[in-house]
Amino acid sequence: MKGYHLGELEELVLLTVGILDQEAYGVSVLEEIKNQTGRKVNISAIHTVLNRLEEKGFLDSQMGGATEERGGRRKRLFRISASGRSAITEIRTLRNKLYDQIPPLALDFSHGY
Amino acid sequence: MDTKLKHFPPKWADRFLEFYCAESKLEQIQGDAYEIFYLNLEERGLAYARFRFWIHVFSFFRWSNIKRTKTKYYHSNSTAMFKNYLKIGWRNLLKQKATTFISVFGLASAVGCCLVAYLFIANIWFKGMLQPNKNEIYQLTYTIDEEEGKVTYGTVAEPIAELLSNEFTQIKSQSRVKQGLPILIYQTESFYQRVNYVDPGFMDMFVYRMEYGYPQALTEPDQVILTFELSEKLFGDTHPVGQEISLVTDGEEKRYKVGGVMKKLNDMEIFNFDLLVNLESIELEKPQVSLKQSWDAEQWTFVQLEKGVNPAELQAGLASIKKRQNEINSENPYLSLDLIAYTDLVYQIGKIENGVRNFLGLGPQILLGAIGLFILILAVFNYINISILMASKRLKEIGVRKVIGSRRGQLIAQFLSENLIVCFFALFIGCLLAVFILLPGFNQVASKSLKLDLLHDPYIWMFLIGLMGFITLVSGLYPAVFVSGFKPVTILNGNQKLGSKSFMTSVLLTFQFTLAIISIVAGIAFLQTNYLNENRDWGYDNSDKIIVNVPDTKAYFTLKDQISAIASVKEVSGSENFIGNGAEEKEVTYQDQKYEVDYLEAEANYAEVLELRLISGRFLDSNLISDQTQSILVNERFMTDLGLSFPVEESIVLDSVNYQIVGVVKDFHMTFFQRPIVPMVIRSGSDSIYNYLTLQMSPGTALSAMDLVKKTWREAIPAGLFEGKLQADVFEREYSDVRGIQHIIIFAAVLAVILAAMGLFGLVSLNMNSRIKDFCVRKVFGAGTSDLTKKLFKRYLISWGIASILGGGLAFVIVTQFLDSFFAFHAGVGFIPIATGLMVLLLVIGLTVSSQIWKVVKANPANILKAE
Numbered sequence: 001m002k003g004y005h006l007g008e009l010e011e012l013v014l015l016t017v018g019i020l021d022q023e024a025y026g027v028s029v030l031e032e033i034k035n036q037t038g039r040k041v042n043i044s045a046i047h048t049v050l051n052r053l054e055e056k057g058f059l060d061s062q063m064g065g066a067t068e069e070r071g072g073r074r075k076r077l078f079r080i081s082a083s084g085r086s087a088i089t090e091i092r093t094l095r096n097k098l099y100d101q102i103p104p105l106a107l108d109f110s111h112g113y
Numbered sequence: 114m115d116t117k118l119k120h121f122p123p124k125w126a127d128r129f130l131e132f133y134c135a136e137s138k139l140e141q142i143q144g145d146a147y148e149i150f151y152l153n154l155e156e157r158g159l160a161y162a163r164f165r166f167w168i169h170v171f172s173f174f175r176w177s178n179i180k181r182t183k184t185k186y187y188h189s190n191s192t193a194m195f196k197n198y199l200k201i202g203w204r205n206l207l208k209q210k211a212t213t214f215i216s217v218f219g220l221a222s223a224v225g226c227c228l229v230a231y232l233f234i235a236n237i238w239f240k241g242m243l244q245p246n247k248n249e250i251y252q253l254t255y256t257i258d259e260e261e262g263k264v265t266y267g268t269v270a271e272p273i274a275e276l277l278s279n280e281f282t283q284i285k286s287q288s289r290v291k292q293g294l295p296i297l298i299y300q301t302e303s304f305y306q307r308v309n310y311v312d313p314g315f316m317d318m319f320v321y322r323m324e325y326g327y328p329q330a331l332t333e334p335d336q337v338i339l340t341f342e343l344s345e346k347l348f349g350d351t352h353p354v355g356q357e358i359s360l361v362t363d364g365e366e367k368r369y370k371v372g373g374v375m376k377k378l379n380d381m382e383i384f385n386f387d388l389l390v391n392l393e394s395i396e397l398e399k400p401q402v403s404l405k406q407s408w409d410a411e412q413w414t415f416v417q418l419e420k421g422v423n424p425a426e427l428q429a430g431l432a433s434i435k436k437r438q439n440e441i442n443s444e445n446p447y448l449s450l451d452l453i454a455y456t457d458l459v460y461q462i463g464k465i466e467n468g469v470r471n472f473l474g475l476g477p478q479i480l481l482g483a484i485g486l487f488i489l490i491l492a493v494f495n496y497i498n499i500s501i502l503m504a505s506k507r508l509k510e511i512g513v514r515k516v517i518g519s520r521r522g523q524l525i526a527q528f529l530s531e532n533l534i535v536c537f538f539a540l541f542i543g544c545l546l547a548v549f550i551l552l553p554g555f556n557q558v559a560s561k562s563l564k565l566d567l568l569h570d571p572y573i574w575m576f577l578i579g580l581m582g583f584i585t586l587v588s589g590l591y592p593a594v595f596v597s598g599f600k601p602v603t604i605l606n607g608n609q610k611l612g613s614k615s616f617m618t619s620v621l622l623t624f625q626f627t628l629a630i631i632s633i634v635a636g637i638a639f640l641q642t643n644y645l646n647e648n649r650d651w652g653y654d655n656s657d658k659i660i661v662n663v664p665d666t667k668a669y670f671t672l673k674d675q676i677s678a679i680a681s682v683k684e685v686s687g688s689e690n691f692i693g694n695g696a697e698e699k700e701v702t703y704q705d706q707k708y709e710v711d712y713l714e715a716e717a718n719y720a721e722v723l724e725l726r727l728i729s730g731r732f733l734d735s736n737l738i739s740d741q742t743q744s745i746l747v748n749e750r751f752m753t754d755l756g757l758s759f760p761v762e763e764s765i766v767l768d769s770v771n772y773q774i775v776g777v778v779k780d781f782h783m784t785f786f787q788r789p790i791v792p793m794v795i796r797s798g799s800d801s802i803y804n805y806l807t808l809q810m811s812p813g814t815a816l817s818a819m820d821l822v823k824k825t826w827r828e829a830i831p832a833g834l835f836e837g838k839l840q841a842d843v844f845e846r847e848y849s850d851v852r853g854i855q856h857i858i859i860f861a862a863v864l865a866v867i868l869a870a871m872g873l874f875g876l877v878s879l880n881m882n883s884r885i886k887d888f889c890v891r892k893v894f895g896a897g898t899s900d901l902t903k904k905l906f907k908r909y910l911i912s913w914g915i916a917s918i919l920g921g922g923l924a925f926v927i928v929t930q931f932l933d934s935f936f937a938f939h940a941g942v943g944f945i946p947i948a949t950g951l952m953v954l955l956l957v958i959g960l961t962v963s964s965q966i967w968k969v970v971k972a973n974p975a976n977i978l979k980a981e
Binding site: 025026027030042043044045047048051063066067069070071073074075076 | 169
């Protein structure tokens with residue numbers, strides 16, 4: 001297994017799309033990230049990441065949900081795909097595995113005096 | 114919601130987004146940008162929202178979002194497409210070997226002919242243009258006022274060359290060039306050779322590739338550089354460098370050593386010379402001359418400017434040199450002293466007196482160009498006709514391609530690319546043809562040394578590529594456009610009629626026939642004229658006469674006495690020039706009217722020795738003193754042109770002396786038949802030393818006595834060059850020239866007929882293939898051979914008929930003009946050439962079509978009709 005290569009922002013966006021379920025598109029992802037993490041990301045960066053994730057096959061998309069604010073334009077709604085789901089699972093297990101290997105905090109002051 | 118509708122994102126930012134954003138992403142991006150704009154509007158107000166909108170528009174300006182041309186998105190498969198075109202084209206060619214052969218052979222011979230014509234013409238126009246420094250070389254010229262108006266001379270006064278290097282710093286090298294025709298003596302042989310006397314700078318300015326030795330050899334005044342041709346003639350296989358030769362100018366002999374030999378020049382240099390000699394070597398001999406005299410001596414002067422120097426920068430300096438010249442030589446002041454670019458010299462032919470190039474010879478250029486063009490047109494038309502018919506076998510392919518979605522342009526590209534294959538082969542074979550057959554043949558008949566030099570001649574590549582492009586487009590465009598224009602529905606339905614009855618095909622065929630007729634008529638008319646001219650009466654008896662030159666005036670009488678002593682020599686006469694070599698032109702006055710006449714000065718018995726035919730009066734008599742001072746002999750033409758009848762009472766004024774006409778001789782050809790017979794005056798001069806001696810021999814001994822005459826001559830003039838010949842041979846050079854042209858024209862005529870016949874053959878056989886069933890059905894129903902023949906012949910006979918009228922008329926006009934430009938005496942375009950032309954073509958058509966009819970006659974209808 002070669003593993004999934006996901007950048008930090010990519011992982012964040014992928015998770016956010018997962019959270020938003022059927023309602024994930026550029027602006028909602030942006031808002032969700034802001035609300036959940038307090039992090040302000042540029043909308044164009046979000047778009048780039050979404051498109052890249054779709055190219056990698058972790059996301060599916062379809063057009064839909066036009067609103068007045070958008071000037072009647074449709075949104076591109078993203079959904080996490082099967083391989084996307086397995087990717088976050090994989091990453092998560094990998095993280096956990098690595099985390100578990102960290103030795104418990106030993107206060108032996110071996111690094112200082 | 115109300116506030117929202119009142120405000121909109123900034124218009125320009127929005128437009129910019131629409132401008133750059135890729136179609137597929139615009140909706141999503143613009144939508145999100147709008148949404149954020151309204152979010153910001155609610156939270157932070159309009160200004161902030163607008164500002165953020167701008168920021169977003171710019172942040173979306175990324176490579177992945179930008180609109181690009183389609184190629185990025187669609188994988189290009191045009192290489193595969195072209196490969197496919199070429200492959201299909203190749204297969205089609207192989208499938209139709211006979212017609213491919215006709216096309217390729219025709220085009221190849223056209224390419225060959227065009228190549229020869231091009232090389233001939235280019236040789237004239239691009240002479241010397243392969244010199245690498247050509248753009249920096251200039252020739253000095255001056256203009257003076259003469260009676261006729263301003264005249265420009267290519268030669269300038271000798272001291273100007275010396276002044277140049279003092280006056281200018283921009284001159285890189287310079288050389289005077291003087292031509293001479295001294296006698297070259299090597300061991301016991303002697304020849305007249307063309308010499309260019311030059312300064313050593315000549316070899317810096319002009320670059321010659323050397324076979325032996327170095328270009329710098331010329332810096333030594335006693336060394337010479339030979340052309341390869343001369344070196345081969347003199348030394349054969351022995352190493353030439355260091356060999357000794359001597360040159361005799363005005364009876365003075367000077368010895369030289371060979372310092373180098375150039376590679377073959379192939380007649381591509383602007384100067385005509387056999388060897389280069391340092392100019393100083395003849396100057397050293399000269400006695401010191403006065404200043405005035407040295408300014409009188411003139412020669413060509415060439416300078417090479419430093420790179421990038423504009424010749425206009427030299428204007429001021431040249432003006433000051435001009436001033437000095439005019440101070441010394443005040444009778445003929447220079448109006449201006451100019452630099453003419455080396456590359457422009459060819460365009461100045463006829464404008465510069467005593468220039469380097471003074472002869473363009475347009476006649477032969479036009480002739481060869483026309484032949485090349487004729488053959489090219491014939492071959493191209495063959496190809497057009499055949500390829501239209503060939504396409505008829507591929508109608509289905511075209512239909513299918515169209516249905517699948519080929520655009521018309523693509524089909525045209527396909528046909529043109531197939532065409533390119535044929536043209537490429539034709540070009541290749543044409544080059545081979547030219548190099549191995551046409552060029553050697555042409556060089557022989559035209560005594561030229563043209564060569565296809567692909568390595569050193571950039572122009573030839575331009576020509577070849579241009580020719581290939583031209584042939585491809587001209588021959589391929591019409592068929593391609595024509596064939597690709599059909600509707601797929603009609604093609605696939607089987608309703609598309611094509612080719613055989615096409616109007617265009619008939620027009621092209623008729624045109625081909627016309628060209629063929631013109632070339633046959635030209636060939637036959639030329640042949641006829643030559644035949645008549647070779648048997649034309651020269652106006653005197655040219656047999657049993659020998660002419661010898663007398664280069665040394667001191668030995669004149671010894672030579673004359675010794676030659677007279679030869680047993681078979683009946684009589685000897687001296688003359689300034691000889692009949693057949695051209696005459697001096699003079700002006701005579703009769704009754705205050707001036708006439709231009711040819712004039713020959715000779716001993717009194719010259720007319721008798723030559724056996725000119727006396728019509729009235731008497732020949733000049735050497736015993737009568739009065740005949741040397743006041744009598745002349747004239748020709749018939751003189752009498753008719755001046756409207757005189759013998760005897761003439763009044764006197765004729767010649768050189769302001771009065772002369773009496775004592776006799777009239779029959780017109781004779783003083784020059785070749787290219788020139789008409791003009792009024793002629795023969796006078797016996799008071800001088801008793803002449804340039805030539807004419808020997809009247811006992812009948813039948815002229816040829817055998819030649820050796821004896823030569824031996825006698827050598828004893829009298831040991832250092833001269835013997836130029837004896839038979840009077841009957843004086844036109845030998847002209848005859849061989851004319852024969853050369855005759856060969857070329859007949860070759861062209863034969864080729865034209867062959868091409869027309871081949872084209873016809875291809876046409877008829879392709880036609881026949883598609884209609885053989887038709888004929889077989891007719892046969893089954895009882896049509897006789899004559900019926901079938903009539904049916905098949907009719908079309909071609911109509912073409913022939915139209916071509917006969919057109920071709921006959923055109924041939925009459927063109928060929929008459931052509932003959933007029935070559936001969937003053939010719940047979941004209943009479944009944945024989947035109948009738949022969951028409952009949953030959955008819956015969957060829959008959960044979961070609963019959964061969965195909967024979968196929969039908971022999972065919973068993975059952976087999977053919979069963980086939981499907």
